[in-house]
Amino acid sequence: MFRNYLTTALRNLRKNRMFTLVNVAGLAIGTLCCLYIVLYVEDQYSYDRHNIRAEDIYRIDSHFGIGGQAFSSVTTSPPIAPQLKKDFPEVEQYTRVVPTSMFGIKEHLVRYKEKAFYESDVDFVDSTFFDVFTYHFDRGTAGASLLEPYTVVLLKPTADKIFGDEDPLGKVITIDNAYGKHDFKVTGVVDESLGKSHIHANMFLAMNSNGIGAYAYSVNQWAGENFTHAYIRLAPGAHPARLETALPAFLDRYGADQLKKVGMHKKLMLQPLLSIHTTTGYIGEMTRPTGKTFLRILMLIALLIQVIACINFMNLSTARASKRAKEVGVRKVLGAGRKELVRQFLGESLLLVLIGTGIAIPLLYIALPQLNQLTGADIPLHLAGNASVWALFIAIVLSTGFLAGSYPAFYLSAFRVIKVMKGNFTSHISAGGIRRSLVVFQFTLSILLVTGIVVIRSQLHYVMQKDLGFSQDKRIVFFFRNDNAVAHMPAFVEDLRQLSSVKAVGRSTFYPSQDVSNDWPFYRPGQNPLSALDPKFYITDEHFVQAAGITLVSGRDFREGDSSRVIINETMARRLGLDPAKAPGTRLIPLNNPPVEIAGVMKDFNYASLYEDVKPFMLWCGPHGINGWSAYPSDVLVNTNTDDYSAFMEQALAIWKKDLPGEPIQYRFMSDDIQLQYEADITLANIINTFALIAVFISCLGLFGLAAFSAEQRTKEIGIRKVLGASVGGIVQLLSGDFVKPVLLGFAIATPVAWWAMHRWLQSYAYRVPLSWWMFVLGGVLALTIALLTVSLQALRAARVNPVKSLRSE
Template sequence: MIKSYLKTAWRFLLKNKTFSFINIFGLAMGTLCCLYILLYVQEQYNYDKHHKQVDNIYRITTDLELTGDKHHSSTSSPPITPAMKNDFAEVQQFTRVVPTDGFGAKQHLLRYKEKSFYEHDAAYVDSTFFDMFNYHFVGGNASKVLTEPYSLVLFKPVADKLFGTEDPIGKMISIDNSFGKHDFKVTGVIDESLGKTHIHANMFMAMNSGGLGGFVRQNTTWAGNNFLFAYIKLKPGASAAALEKKLPDLLNKYGAQQLKEIGMKKVLHLQPVTTIHTTPGFEHEFTKTLDPSFLYILILIAVMIQVIACINFMNLSTARASKRAKEVGVRKVIGAGQSDLIRQFLGESFLLALIGVAIALPLLILLMPYLNQITHSDIQLSFFTNYRLWIMLLSLVVVTGLVAGSYPAFYLSAFKAVKVMKGNFNNHISAGGIRKSLVVVQFVLSIVLVTGIIVIYSQLNYIKNKDLGFDQSQKLIFNFYTSTTQRQMPAFTNDLKQLAGVKAVSNADNYLGQFVPHDHGVYLAGGNMATAIDAQNINVDENFVKANGIKVISGRDLRQHDSTRVLINETLAKRLGLNPQTAPGTRLYTKYEPNPVTFVEVAGVMKDFNYNSLHSEVNPFMLVYDGQQDELNTIIVSTDSKNYKGLLSKMEAVWHKDIPDAPFEYSFLDSEVQKQYESEITLSQIINSFTLIAILISCLGLFGLAAFSAEQRSKEIGIRKVLGASVSGIVALLSKDFLKLVMVSIVIATPFAWWAASKWLQAFVYRINISWWMFALAGVLAIVIALVTVSFQAIKAALMNPVKSLKTE
């Protein structure tokens, strides 16, 4: 029986090649998209799940409130976790991680023998780090790698780059960064083959190595200095909720006085490590997190594409029912029951789904590099080690087979044997209303996706062209990562000023569009830290405002030797209760224990500008003049040259003259600003690619239905042509029914698309207004696509010789 079913199904597929191609290709493309998206979502939710006893590992997060400013931070103060280990028996172990980026060491110059290069993403960690977190050690002993001062664990690609085929364990390398130049001993080499983690670094340096690590180990500040990532592991059976309730008493025991002095409210929380990667909203994350809504959108896209492919199968199967009506009648006459026929037709749909998967897999392997490039991922197909992959494949076959085949199976098996054997089956196989409804569903989904493309593109275009309040065009950024190159900065700065095409050159400790790590609480005379306003700040020289095109609306710009003067933005002036026009000359005070009260004078007020991304509003902000300029490790160059290639060539020559031992590296400010929107750009690329596939699948289905419609009405078309109907009239006749369905789809899709777009745009403080033309454009595109698809078959039918269609009458 099964053999008979398979043979019949195979013969039907071969006999109806167009029908078979549309179904198999649609299911294959849908399965390809669906499978890749499921693999991507699985990878994102699997971050950190490979660590041993991971359910007992938590990160300490901090909620801060200072004079009304609230901060939801993923970091905490250095002494907190050691005190937890000491005071609470349920805490088995702790470890702390300090990325060097936030302290000016964004790049590190590594040297071994004659080989040297810059490397990024480094962190100081406690010796207990690899006891708590599991990485695959290619070389070295996990329990001992960070016990000695100036010991170092390298990520395998970095070790390969530095040592080649030589064994790195025990070798001494030189690391030069903004903290100075030191020799480190390589004690371990790791990779991420066990699984991905939110704590990704190319270098892990022992915390007991002096410098920044020494500062952490000696730090006793409980209120401020919330700059490191702290983790604890609880003993088996310990309750995280119960421990979290004890944390206010811990803060009160050790930090009450410090918190009172600066007027800060502080609450500590325990966050499960497995939730970190998919929990956005924290300040100061170690690596970029992913919003779950982004993953939900991807899953929704995957479902939509697969549903569109399944609809093709349902529509074409019911449309071609007349071809199989007599087969059903014969089978019923010789004893087949309805349940037998249902199993037969479901089996055929499972067979098609299986063929679709068989075609999708090699295509997925072929397209994997392209898809990974779109999603900025590195997903690999592991057929022998990833059992979840086989579960996904089996689930796709089963679900697709059931969804695509259920309606045709029940529909075809319900034919009455006597009537279909007599040729009277028209009433049974019309199903026109069902097919029209499914076409509407297809185009509703396609229109929603197209509208998504339009809205996302419009928002990204708005971001790209919005006046941020500073000039980001024609700006070059040079970063100086080592103590040696920082000493050579003044010479390079002076030489740059002499080049034609250079308008201004400024030194700073950061550039706009980047995370601002520094903040200070400031208050007016008569106030105290309890009433202070927390203001982010960048240390700059006297040329920063000019180089970045910032507008000073009152007072004056910074000048040389302005060691006690600052520029503040309008927001900070208003938060302090000052009139921005009269604020210049006002003294601002600050005090952090054990330092005495200090003050700065407002030199001028800047017009508010978006120094951070458009996801957040403008906060209180200052530019602080750094008279010593020993911490300014960035040069911003404003140019007006039309010959960038020539200008960069001259800059490179000056670089090699002034800084001969470091590679020439630079970036463009506008490109750095756009990097803040990587998630949105990625989403745009994903929706663009998968929407094209969804539209292609929909067009194939519509093409098949148009061909069926033309075939069913061939005699009607012949009669109309004999009676004088024109080709255009016949094309319009065959097209109008499908265009009506598209118009209905537009009406249904518009409110869904508006709701989805509104939800997505809420992530931006600064955003576009949703306009009617976005939905109109999506609708027009849908009409054009449908018209082009249907017209091909309509024109073909209209051009046929009527004699051929009428000769049997």
């Protein structure tokens, strides 16, 4: 019996090759997209799950309120985590991480024998780091790897770059950075083969070594100095919520006086390790998180594409079913029961779905590199043990197969034989209403995606073209990462200023587009220090304003020796109760430090991304120190007046080699860094672009199949119309008109849904493009145009058939 069913099914598929190809292609492409998106989302949720007892590990986040400002940070003060372990028995272990990039040290010069190169992503960590977090040790062991000062554990790619085939254990490398030049002994090599982590470092330095790591050991601040990423592991069975309720009293016990002194409200919260990578909105993340909203959008896109592919399949299946009505009648006359017919039709449907979805898997292997490039991910394809992917695959096969096969299986099989054999079935079983409804739904989804493309592209264009309050074009930043380089910086800067292609050269600790870690409370004389503002600031020289293209609205620029003067933005002036036009000359007091004077007020500019409103901000002429902490401008911003960057870089490289022999040169275009701020949205736009076009393509495949079926059903009608004088254009219009109404109805339904979805998405931006009617009309027009082209091609083909061939059977 099964063999008979299979033979009949294969014969049907061969007999209707075009419909089989359309069905299989649509399902294969839709399932490929759906499976990849599921793999991508699963990969994003897999971060940190490889850690032993990951569910017991929590990060200590800080929520601050100061000077009327409120924000949440992933960092906290250094003594908090160690004291938690002492005071609470449920805290089994703690560890802290201090990324050197937080303090402007983006690169470290690493030397070993004759090799020298810069390395990024370097973190100071406690000796307990590898007790809390699980890494695979390729060389060495976790236990005592970072107990001694000036020891380092390397990530395997970094170890291979430094040592090649040599055994790295026990070898000494020299790390040269803003903290000086020091030798570090290699005590371990780890890789990330166990799983991905929100903590990524190429080198893990022992915290008790030097620089900011050693400082973390000595500082006893409970209000300020919030620069450590602190983690605790709770004992089995401990209740995090109960511990969290005890944290306010704990913080008050040790830090009440300090908090009161600086006028700060601070609250400690425990964030589960497994939620870190998919939570956004916190300041100071070590790696860029992927928000749950973004992942939900991707899953929605996957669902929409799969639904569109399934609708295609069901539409064509129901359309072809009426062609088999007489077959059903004959089978029933010959004794076939309803159960046999149901099994026959469902089996054929499931077989075709299995073929279509089965083809998606090898296609996914082939397309994986391109899809990874599209999403910026690195997802390996291991389907053998991936239960969720196989569950999805089985669900697609069963749901699509049963839904598509249910109409012919249950409706046709129940129809009375006499009516089928007489031909009285067309009006009952054509299921035209069902197909039209499915086409409406299909194009509603397609128009939603196309409108999403239009709005997201408009927002990104707005972001990239918006006046940020400074000039980003033709700005190049050179980096000075160690004491030797900084010592030769003045000579390099002066030589650059002699070039005809250079307008200005300024120095700063940061530049626009970077996360700024410098902040300090400031207040006016006579004001309550508890109401102090807490602005972010750059430490700059007297040329930075001109180099960055910042506009002053009052006062003057810095002059040489202006170390006790600041330039504030308009927002800070207003928040201090000052008129921006009259603020210059006003004194400000940095909390617990000598007063400074406002030299000028600059026009508000977006030093951070457009996700945020402009906040109080200032430039401080340096170098300068606060409470024993000091910073020196280590980035050189060059304002050029040339479009010939290759020629300029040749000149700059020659100057670098002259002034800094033996130092590797590092530079970036500031506009590239500004664009990086919107990397997640650019990725989202690329994903939606690609998958929306795929969704429209799948929809058009279905329309092509339905148009072909409609033309086939009306072959004799077309022949008669042509004999009676109908033109090719008139017949094309007749056949195409049937498909215009469903698309227009889909547009009417999609528009309000798209407006709601895009309005919500735009709320994540402080500066956003206004939603306009043309965005939605454009999405509908594009979908309608593509649909009409698809249908018209098939209609034109049918209209040009010789009527003699159409009518000869009559």
